[in-house]
Amino acid sequence: MRLGLTPEQQQFGTVAAELMAKPDADHWAALAELGATAVLVPESHGGLGGDETDLLAVLEEAGRAALADPLVEASVAARLLAGLGGEPADEWLPKLASGEALVVFADGPYIPHGERADLILVERDGAICTAKAGQAQPSTDPARALTTAVEHVPVAEGEQARALLAEARDRGAALTAVYLLGVARRMIDMSVTYTKERTQFGRPIGSFQAVKHHLADALVAVDFARPPAYRAAYSLARSAPTASRDCSMAKAMASEAALLTARKALQVHGAIGYTLEYDLHRWMRRAWTLAAAWGDATHHQRRVAAALLDTEGEPARLP
Amino acid sequence: MDLTYTPEEEAFRAEVRAWLEANVPAEPLPSLDTPEGFAAHQEWERKLYEARLSVVTWPKEYGGRGASLAEWLIFEEEYYRAGAPARVGQNGIFLLAPSLFEFGTEEQRKRFLPPMASGEHVWAQGWSEPEAGSDLAAVRSRAVRTDGGWLLSGQKTWSSRAAYAHWLFGLFRTDPDSVRHHGLTYFLVPLDAEGVTVRGIKQLDGEPGFAEVFFDEVFVPDDQVLGGVGKGWQVAMSTTGSERGLTLRSPGRFMAAADRLVALARETEGLGEAERLEVARAWMNADAYRLYTFQTLTRVQDGQSIGPESSINKIFWSEMDLHLHQTALRLLGARGELTGQAPDAVAGGRWLDGFLFALSGPIYGGTNEIQRNIIAERVLGMPREPRPVTKEAK
Numbered sequence: 001m002r003l004g005l006t007p008e009q010q011q012f013g014t015v016a017a018e019l020m021a022k023p024d025a026d027h028w029a030a031l032a033e034l035g036a037t038a039v040l041v042p043e044s045h046g047g048l049g050g051d052e053t054d055l056l057a058v059l060e061e062a063g064r065a066a067l068a069d070p071l072v073e074a075s076v077a078a079r080l081l082a083g084l085g086g087e088p089a090d091e092w093l094p095k096l097a098s099g100e101a102l103v104v105f106a107d108g109p110y111i112p113h114g115e116r117a118d119l120i121l122v123e124r125d126g127a128i129c130t131a132k133a134g135q136a137q138p139s140t141d142p143a144r145a146l147t148t149a150v151e152h153v154p155v156a157e158g159e160q161a162r163a164l165l166a167e168a169r170d171r172g173a174a175l176t177a178v179y180l181l182g183v184a185r186r187m188i189d190m191s192v193t194y195t196k197e198r199t200q201f202g203r204p205i206g207s208f209q210a211v212k213h214h215l216a217d218a219l220v221a222v223d224f225a226r227p228p229a230y231r232a233a234y235s236l237a238r239s240a241p242t243a244s245r246d247c248s249m250a251k252a253m254a255s256e257a258a259l260l261t262a263r264k265a266l267q268v269h270g271a272i273g274y275t276l277e278y279d280l281h282r283w284m285r286r287a288w289t290l291a292a293a294w295g296d297a298t299h300h301q302r303r304v305a306a307a308l309l310d311t312e313g314e315p316a317r318l319p
Numbered sequence: 320m321d322l323t324y325t326p327e328e329e330a331f332r333a334e335v336r337a338w339l340e341a342n343v344p345a346e347p348l349p350s351l352d353t354p355e356g357f358a359a360h361q362e363w364e365r366k367l368y369e370a371r372l373s374v375v376t377w378p379k380e381y382g383g384r385g386a387s388l389a390e391w392l393i394f395e396e397e398y399y400r401a402g403a404p405a406r407v408g409q410n411g412i413f414l415l416a417p418s419l420f421e422f423g424t425e426e427q428r429k430r431f432l433p434p435m436a437s438g439e440h441v442w443a444q445g446w447s448e449p450e451a452g453s454d455l456a457a458v459r460s461r462a463v464r465t466d467g468g469w470l471l472s473g474q475k476t477w478s479s480r481a482a483y484a485h486w487l488f489g490l491f492r493t494d495p496d497s498v499r500h501h502g503l504t505y506f507l508v509p510l511d512a513e514g515v516t517v518r519g520i521k522q523l524d525g526e527p528g529f530a531e532v533f534f535d536e537v538f539v540p541d542d543q544v545l546g547g548v549g550k551g552w553q554v555a556m557s558t559t560g561s562e563r564g565l566t567l568r569s570p571g572r573f574m575a576a577a578d579r580l581v582a583l584a585r586e587t588e589g590l591g592e593a594e595r596l597e598v599a600r601a602w603m604n605a606d607a608y609r610l611y612t613f614q615t616l617t618r619v620q621d622g623q624s625i626g627p628e629s630s631i632n633k634i635f636w637s638e639m640d641l642h643l644h645q646t647a648l649r650l651l652g653a654r655g656e657l658t659g660q661a662p663d664a665v666a667g668g669r670w671l672d673g674f675l676f677a678l679s680g681p682i683y684g685g686t687n688e689i690q691r692n693i694i695a696e697r698v699l700g701m702p703r704e705p706r707p708v709t710k711e712a713k
Contacts, residue, residue, distance in 0.1 A: 002322075207705065209704065301599045308584075
């Protein structure tokens with residue numbers, strides 16, 4: 001029994017964090033060079049042949065850094081292309097792994113980083129389709145760079161497509177959950193730093209219990225959302241029978257933790273947190289939008305409820 | 320990551336499951352806070368002990384079987400899955416024993432651990448006093464030096480299990496000039512000693528689950544001091560850490576309750592969407608608690624120590640337990656308020672009993688407000704609140 005990262009996985013995250021901390025650098029190119037875009041690409045197609053657990057540390061660090069690049073969407077696309085096989089996999093996977101081309105899969109009507117993407121994969125009427133970026137759809141989080149998708153061309157249909165799409169959605173939810181934990185943890189750190197420095201009534205506001213308890217509650221939520229996110233990655237990597245439910249649980253808990261933390265962080269910052277002059281808004285926007293992306297907490301709670309209640313026998317667990 | 324059990328662990332699970340299937344009483348035992356229930360639970364502890372299952376992680380010489388923490392978690396899962404009785408010896412096993420292992424003399428371990436493991440000696444805790452609750456360092460009960468030992472005087476309260484227990488562990492002030500956490504000593508006191516008066520206090524469920532204990536010059540010999548005179552705070556903190564941390568509230572009990580809640584929801588007619596979501600949340604919380612425990616286990620295996628993070632744990636399980644039982648009562652509707660005596664009671668009124676018990680979780684073992692202070696100050700590093708002026712500060 002071991003629920004934790006290997007030293008190599010931790011190191012991967014540490015190096016990625018250093019790259020993402022550099023201001024005004026091309027973070028996406030640096031991550032591709034490090035191999036982050038190649039993790040879920042099979043070795044046969046120029047990738048690293050890793051699994052979702054290898055991405056955990058990098059994704060959490062990406063959230064901490066509020067990385068404005070589609071690491072989740074590209075990773076989901078990599079597995080979808082590998083599942084499709086044939087020509088699209090041969091053509092796009094090596095380029096996706098090396099960073100030469102960007103392929104994204106998105107769930108829903110709007111495509112993050114659609115303009116940048118060389119290939120967009122979406123679902124339409126049960127089919128896996130390629131699509132082109134349509135109109136820009138400005139989001140409350142500009143870093144999302146949303147567009148619509150147009151000119152859909154089906155590339156796979158039927159049972160195989162349905163299974164691949166279901167898995168893609170589970171993977172997107174689970175990987176986003178991990179990213180959200182990094183977003184939330186960073187907001188807690190910012191709040192701790194700010195409330196140590198901000199003085200009112202002659203003492204740092206962080207010494208007041210009312211302020212402390214907000215951040216303690218946020219930390220409890222984030223720390224308990226992390227092991228389910230790790231387990232979801234493991235379940236995906238092992239194709240566990242509970243994988244889909246595990247991914248929903250991870251996303252439900254991470255979405256709630258991130259939204260709670262965004263709310264608490266804004267409250268303890270007070271007016272400065274409500275401005276564009278202070279950076280908290282970048283993480284709050286990421287929390288709001290990603291808590292909803294790939295299904296919000298309620299959507300995933302419904303899925304877990306169906307898995308538990310519309311079935312028979314003792315609910316299966318992993319482990 | 321490796322979320323699998325070893326063949327040895329699986330074999331241990333099979334052994335425990337088989338034993339429990341053959342031995343768990345078919346009918347629930349009476350409440351352990353009644354005289355007959357207390358005796359029945361003691362008898363059950365004896366049976367567990369004889370099967371070497373009462374304290375699996377302890378070394379063999381004291382009545383255990385030297386099991387690993389992972390095996391202990393398996394034992395707990397199986398124990399609660401089987402619907403086995405509440406552990407009457409829990410205070411001693413989970414709160415005192417870790418301190419005895421860490422601070423006790425070999426003579427003390429040999430004397431106190433085996434009868435604790437067998438259920439022969441049930442221990443009560445003596446932390447709180449009328450003027451010392453969340454502020455535990457305000458302890459006033461004192462011990463005065465006498466020939467060969469100490470004379471204890473004062474009052475403890477909210478002492479869990481004290482109404483029927485045989486022994487009490489607690490803090491007494493041995494240095495009359497000391498303040499706060501200095502000058503305290505950890506004593507092991509027999510509750511049948513001369514000068515001890517116990518008055519049971521009925522809890523919300525109507526039974527005396529805790530008691531007030533009065534001490535009037537109670538003689539305690541030197542060999543019943545644990546960890547040295549004046550070292551009480553250090554010893555007690557190791558114990559309260561256990562209470563909040565890994566060992567007191569195992570995931571097994573919450574997993575079993577969450578699975579029972581799922582079963583209740585499946586048989587509830589006309590279950591609404593809102594209730595379905597709450598059931599899902601309750602089940603996920605229990606599952607998350609289990610995964611969090613595996614993460615803690617991994618850290619312990621890697622040689623890391625668990626410090627103030629145990630406060631994070633305490634808040635989560637206590638709020639999860641309450642939410643789970645509130646959800647169950649919500650599903651039961653009009654039958655939720657029925658006690659086990661009511662002809663229409665569901666499952667012997669256990670959801671109501673569980674709800675009443677869960678209400679105490681955010682209070683005992685250090686209130687959740689105290690835990691939030693600990694998380695903020697010692698995990699997040701936020702500034703300490705200015706402390707009230709004491710004699711120390713003069």
